[in-house]
Amino acid sequence: MNKKFDFIGLFSSSKLPALIKYKRENYLTPHDLSLSAACALRIKEELGFDYEGEVCLLSNLQYVGFCFNPVSFYYCYDLEEQLVAVVSVINNTPWNEPYSYCTDMRTKHQVVKKSDK
DSSP states (O other), rough: OOOOOSSSSSSEESSSSSEEEEOOOGGGSOSSSOHHHHHHHHHHHHHHOOOEEEEEEEOOEETTTTTOOSEEEEEEETTSSEEEEEEEEEEEOOTTOEEEEETTTTTTTEEESSOOO
């Protein structure tokens, strides 16, 4: 994800305080990789193909220092701008165990990974 949310005022992705904020550590693991690289790794592990392209994230942001994120969708587009995979991460389990699902949009085949920890 090369596009960041850098607006003056209430919304920020920088280290400055803000009411609404994007923080990388609130999303797909491993956190030391970019979201694009983390998606590419998950797609390689779960679906078995190499991914390169743009990732669009549909998720909640951090509000007033808290991030409640029951589900995040990572739409993965290839270099020809075709949707090739969707990585879904579900975080609303009572035991705080995130579950991820990878869907190969080329074939509409879903692979379930038990836990994201």
